[in-house]
Structures are given as C-alpha cells and as structure tokens.
Amino acid sequence: MLSTLLLTAAIFITPEAGIPALEKARDQVRASAKPGTIIIRRGDYFVDHPIELNGRDPAGTLYLAEPGVRFIGGVRLRDWKPVEDAAILARLGPEARKNVRVHTVANLGGLQARGFSRDRKPAHSELFFAGDRMTVARWPNGDEFTRIASWADPEAPDDGHGQNLGRLPYGFRYAGDRPSLWKPDQNIWVHGYWAWDWADSYDRIASLDTKTRTIVTAPPHGLYGFRKNQRYYFLNVLEELDAPGEYYLDVAAGRVYFWPPSDVAKAEVFLSKLDAPVFRVRGAKELTLDGFAVEAARGNGLEIADSTGIRVRNARLRNIGNVGIVVEGGKRNIVQGCSIAFTGDSAIEVSGGDRATLTPGEHQVTDCDIHHMGQWVRTYNPAVKLSGVGHRVAHNHIHDAPHAGILMTGNDHIVEFNNMHHLAMETGDVGAVYIGRDYTERGTQIRYNYIHELGGIGLGSMAVYLDDCASGITVYGNVFHKLKYGAFIGGGRDNRVENNVFISANPAVHVDARGIDPKPVWHNMVYKLMRPKVPDGGIYFERYPELRAVLPYFQVDTGVPPEGNLIRRNLIYGPGIAIRKPALPYVPTPVDNTTLPDDSGFDPATGAYRTPPGAPHTPIPVERIGPTGAWRSK
Numbered sequence: 001m002l003s004t005l006l007l008t009a010a011i012f013i014t015p016e017a018g019i020p021a022l023e024k025a026r027d028q029v030r031a032s033a034k035p036g037t038i039i040i041r042r043g044d045y046f047v048d049h050p051i052e053l054n055g056r057d058p059a060g061t062l063y064l065a066e067p068g069v070r071f072i073g074g075v076r077l078r079d080w081k082p083v084e085d086a087a088i089l090a091r092l093g094p095e096a097r098k099n100v101r102v103h104t105v106a107n108l109g110g111l112q113a114r115g116f117s118r119d120r121k122p123a124h125s126e127l128f129f130a131g132d133r134m135t136v137a138r139w140p141n142g143d144e145f146t147r148i149a150s151w152a153d154p155e156a157p158d159d160g161h162g163q164n165l166g167r168l169p170y171g172f173r174y175a176g177d178r179p180s181l182w183k184p185d186q187n188i189w190v191h192g193y194w195a196w197d198w199a200d201s202y203d204r205i206a207s208l209d210t211k212t213r214t215i216v217t218a219p220p221h222g223l224y225g226f227r228k229n230q231r232y233y234f235l236n237v238l239e240e241l242d243a244p245g246e247y248y249l250d251v252a253a254g255r256v257y258f259w260p261p262s263d264v265a266k267a268e269v270f271l272s273k274l275d276a277p278v279f280r281v282r283g284a285k286e287l288t289l290d291g292f293a294v295e296a297a298r299g300n301g302l303e304i305a306d307s308t309g310i311r312v313r314n315a316r317l318r319n320i321g322n323v324g325i326v327v328e329g330g331k332r333n334i335v336q337g338c339s340i341a342f343t344g345d346s347a348i349e350v351s352g353g354d355r356a357t358l359t360p361g362e363h364q365v366t367d368c369d370i371h372h373m374g375q376w377v378r379t380y381n382p383a384v385k386l387s388g389v390g391h392r393v394a395h396n397h398i399h400d401a402p403h404a405g406i407l408m409t410g411n412d413h414i415v416e417f418n419n420m421h422h423l424a425m426e427t428g429d430v431g432a433v434y435i436g437r438d439y440t441e442r443g444t445q446i447r448y449n450y451i452h453e454l455g456g457i458g459l460g461s462m463a464v465y466l467d468d469c470a471s472g473i474t475v476y477g478n479v480f481h482k483l484k485y486g487a488f489i490g491g492g493r494d495n496r497v498e499n500n501v502f503i504s505a506n507p508a509v510h511v512d513a514r515g516i517d518p519k520p521v522w523h524n525m526v527y528k529l530m531r532p533k534v535p536d537g538g539i540y541f542e543r544y545p546e547l548r549a550v551l552p553y554f555q556v557d558t559g560v561p562p563e564g565n566l567i568r569r570n571l572i573y574g575p576g577i578a579i580r581k582p583a584l585p586y587v588p589t590p591v592d593n594t595t596l597p598d599d600s601g602f603d604p605a606t607g608a609y610r611t612p613p614g615a616p617h618t619p620i621p622v623e624r625i626g627p628t629g630a631w632r633s634k
Contacts, residue, residue, distance in 0.1 A: 040292065078102050116223065137241035149175040159224070241259060276299050289315045341369075365396065497571050507577060526559055570617070
C-alpha cells in the first residue's frame with residue numbers, strides 16, 4: 001500500500017491523458033528541482049517516441065506504475081478484412097483463402113539482415129495475438145528446418161578446420177521442389193545456421209533458380225559460408241501462409257496478411273512499430289522505475305546510458321524486438337525483480353566499469369525471471385550479457401532459450417545463486433555460462449548456481465564454458481545436473497573448479513590444450529588475437545600476478561599451455577575428469593575429488609544433494625538459489 005504522504009505528494013497519470021501527460025508531469029518535477037512521485041494509473045499507454053529521462057530529473061524521483069500498466073510500442077489492429085485481391089487469393093491455398101485476413105498499415109517495418117557478426121537492427125513489424133508472438137509465414141512449418149543440399153561455390157575453400165565452406169556470394173543449393181510452387185517475390189527471406197550451430201543469420205533472397213535449385217542471398221553477407229547439411233528455413237513466403245498464427249508482410253503495399261488462431265474480432269492484436277527504445281535514460285542519477293510493463297516494440301524496451309543509481313524494479317518486458325533492458329556505462333544501476341521474456345535479441349545487456357584501470361561498474365541484475373530470449377537472433381543473445389568490470393548477476397531464474405544463459409567479457413564479475421535450465425535448446429558448442437578468448441579477462445567468480453537439463457546439438461553444451469583459453473576464472477560450489485559437459489576448460493590457465501557437484505555430466509570436467517595446438521586456427525588465435533591484449537606490466541600484473549607467466553610463451557612460437565588449473569574437492573556422480581592427452585603434463589593432478597556410483601539422495605527439483613561421510617566437500621547452500629523476492633515492497 002502507498003503511504004498517505006506519498007499519495008498526497010504524487011502526480012497521477014491516466015491512460016486517457018496518455019504519454020503527453022506523463023511527459024508534462026516529468027517536466028513539472030524537473031521545474032520544481034525536487035524529487036517527485038509520478039503514479040501511472042492502470043491501462044494501456046501507446047508510445048510512438050522514446051520517453052526521455054536525463055540529468056534534469058531530480059535525484060530521488062519515483063515513477064510508479066499501478067498493476068496493469070502497459071507501455072505499448074505499437075498499434076492495436078481491429079478492422080481486419082477478408083482478402084479480395086484476386087492475385088493474392090491465387091497464391092493462397094484453399095483453406096487459407098477462407099481464413100486469411102488483411103489489414104492496411106502505414107510505415108510497416110520490414111525484415112532486415114541481422115544475426116551473428118552483424119550490427120543490431122530493429123525487428124520488423126511483428127504481430128502479437130492475445131499476448132503471443134505470431135509466426136512469419138514459413139516453410140517448413142513449426143520449429144522444423146530443411147537442410148542445405150550443397151554449396152554453389154566452384155572452389156569452396158578450407159575453413160581452417162580441414163572442412164570446406166561455400167563462399168557466401170555464390171549461394172547454396174536446396175533439395176526438393178517446394179520453392180517451385182512460389183511466385184517470384186523479393187520479400188522472401190531465409191534464416192539459417194549456415195556454417196556452425198552457434199552462428200545464425202537472416203538474409204533476403206536475391207535470386208531463386210528453380211531449375212538449378214540455387215539460392216543466392218543479397219549482400220551485405222555475414223561471416224563464414226555455406227556448409228552441406230546445415231539447417232535453415234524460408235520465411236515471409238505468401239504461399240506458405242498455410243496455418244493459424246502465421247502472417248505475411250507486404251511492406252511496399254503496406255499490408256499485413258494474417259490467419260488468426262481464433263476470432264480476430266474478439267482478440268487483442270498488436271503490431272509493433274516503434275524502432276527506438278520505449279524508455280531512454282541518459283545521464284540521470286538515483287531514479288526509480290517501478291512496476292511498469294513494456295510490450296510490442298521493434299527496438300529495445302529500456303536503455304540506461306551513463307547514469308548512476310537507476311533502479312528498475314518489478315518491470316515486465318515481453319514481446320520486444322531487440323533487447324529488453326540495456327545498461328551502458330555509469331555506475332551502480334540495478335535491475336531487480338523483473339520479468340523479461342520473448343525478446344528478439346538478449347533480455348538484458350550490461351556494460352560499465354573501466355578495464356584500463358579495473359574500476360568496477362557495480363551494476364546488478366537480481367531476482368529476475370528471464371526466459372525465451374533470442375527469439376529472432378538465436379545465438380549470442382543470452383538472458384544477461386556482461387561486459388566491462390565488476391558486475392553482479394544473482395538470484396535469477398534463467399530458462400528456455402536457444403543459446404546461452406549468461407555471456408561475459410571483462411573482469412571481476414560475480415555470477416551466483418542463479419537457477420538455470422533448458423538452455424542451448426537449438427544450438428551447439430555453447431555454454432549456459434560462457435566466457436572466452438582473452439587471457440586478461442580474469443577475476444570472475446561463478447558460484448552457487450544450479451545449472452541443469454541443458455540441450456545442445458552437434459558438439460553439445462557445457463554448464464560453464466571457459467572457451468578458447470579463458471583464464472583466471474573460479475567455478476565454485478555449483479550444482480550441475482543432466483548436461484553433456486559440466487565445467488569445460490578450453491586451453492585456459494589458472495582456473496579453479498572447486499567444491500562443485502556434478503550429476504549426469506559426461507565428463508564432469510574437461511581440460512584441453514588448444515593453446516599449444518599448431519593448427520592455424522588455434523595458433524593464430526593465441527598469437528594474433530590474444531597476445532596483443534596482454535600488457536607488459538601495470539595494474540593487471542598487480543591484480544592477477546599469474547598473468548606474468550604468459551609472457552615468456554609469447555617470446556617463442558610454441559603456444560601457451562594450460563598451466564595452473566586446479567580441480568579439487570568436487571563430488572562427481574557418474575563420469576569423471578577428462579584431461580586431454582596434450583594437456584596432461586601441464587595440469588596439476590586433481591585432488592580430493594569424490595566419485596560416487598549413483599545419485600541417490602539428489603532432488604532434481606531443488607538441486608539438494610547428499611554429501612557422503614568423509615568427503616572433503618563443503619555443503620552448498622542450495623536453499624538460497626533462485627529469486628528471493630526479499631526486495632519487494634510490502
């Protein structure tokens with residue numbers, strides 16, 4: 001309940017008055033130069049430009065939304081019509097002709113090339129029916145893929161791993177004759193894992209030759225190339241608008257064609273329009289945004305830049321085209337108790353601190369429920385992406401996504417007490433928690449997390465993936481269950497894997513020596529990519545004295561071995577520790593690890609486990625894992 005004092009001092013905003021009233025109230029508080037409280041009454045607020053907060057807003061100002069407040073970055077579509085255009089009807093199947101409806105919309109946002117290695121672009125104008133994201137008309141239907149039959153490149157050079165990749169400008173060949181049923185259309189796109197199961201992208205089809213079954217995609221192209229048998233599908237194909245819940249965008253004509261799942265006149269239908277953030281906070285201090293919901297926007301939900309002490313509490317962000325919340329720069333900003341789901345890209349991205357001086361940014365993401373991120377760009381768009389120095393991700397529930405849960409670069413982060421599961425459900429060679437490719441990104445602690453029931457195809461998934469010579473990371477007191485790899489040390493140094501519990505991981509711990517592998521892909525990674533990042537001295541050697549031991553290896557050309565990795569005091573139910581042969585001379589013998597024959601006494605619902613008598617293992621406080629709810633006001 002709000003206190004009487006708070007109520008009497010507050011400014012109230014109603015849906016009828018809308019965003020102009022909210023901005024007027026903001027300006028009124030600014031003019032007073034004193035902190036104020038703006039209470040937003042229950043209802044829908046349609047946003048066609050960012051709501052701006054900045055350094056003119058007095059510190060201590062509270063924006064408090066009542067339950068049921070929604071900020072919508074789109075428009076509601078009501079007047080759907082039967083399709084009468086004979087040319088369109090001729091391209092639809094018999095059932096679709098009876099069920100598809102059309103709506104004219106000005107300034108539709110079309111699909112754009114986006115994905116791995118590409119600049120982030122706003123999502124197209126998406127359709128949401130009764131709160132659910134609808135499907136752009138595609139083939140194959142559902143979650144199915146078809147496969148690349150072959151590349152069209154006459155040379156297909158070696159990819160560095162001893163395999164051939166067809167170069168992107170030459171296109172690829174498909175199998176079967178399904179595209180011969182389609183009328184030529186410049187609106188058709190493809191989405192695929194073209195070379196690797198950890199890199200996806202969207203591309204418009206520039207040409208489709210049904211005689212040679214060859215597809216050439218439009219430039220600019222992404223990375224890598226086309227590999228035989230990799231997965232892809234077609235989308236925005238009018239002829240494939242053949243199931244309830246599918247839609248097709250004709251951007252040039254400004255029309256949306258839609259087969260509604262049920263009576264469209266009785267449902268709430270939104271089309272996203274806003275290609276900028278719904279809220280934009282820049283250079284502000286000590287503001288609180290509490291209780292609001294953001295939906296149906298093409299861009300980001302909320303951006304916080306160069307600000308200090310901003311608190312985002314109890315927010316609900318869903319059906320966002322790009323990222324739910326972006327925190328960039330500044331210090332001590334907190335995202336707390338939020339629900340973020342069904343984002344096109346990441347759910348939350350946090351950067352800050354100074355890597356040159358190792359000054360922490362001290363941002364936090366706590367007590368959140370985060371799921372179904374990466375709904376458009378499927379790879380490298382996690383629940384939380386961290387960069388910089390000194391951030392904390394704690395007590396979150398992170399689940400149900402195609403790729404990673406937490407991706408990190410930088411130093412001295414803390415990832416603790418998170419419940420993470422059903423990640424990597426569409427990708428391979430991926431970690432629920434991932435960091436890699438920099439000897440200097442040290443000091444991070446991954447502790448007291450419950451990571452379980454991961455997916456993974458091809459090379460599979462890892463609970464904690466210290467990839468490509470990631471070094472100086474502590475993995476302590478975690479519970480790992482039902483996954484391929486537990487802790488994976490990919491050639492790095494000075495990592496600690498200690499006091500964890502591994503159940504049904506195969507193996508529990510992996511260590512390899514890719515840093516001394518002479519193959520060009522690994523040798524170039526060490527000497528061309530990673531060596532320039534290591535300083536000759538200064539604060540990094542003071543903070544991380546083990547880093548000095550890397551320098552002598554840069555004076556020779558034989559690689560950097562995986563020295564200093566400690567594996568101790570772990571409980572292992574099932575397969576144990578796999579130290580690959582080239583790494584054996586460099587890895588200290590694992591000590592005080594206890595291997596048990598079965599997992600009796602383990603509770604998969606909570607992560608609680610039994611400690612056998614005499615095992616040199618400190619009990620893990622599993623009862624503290626996951627959201628606490630302690631932050632909520634009464």
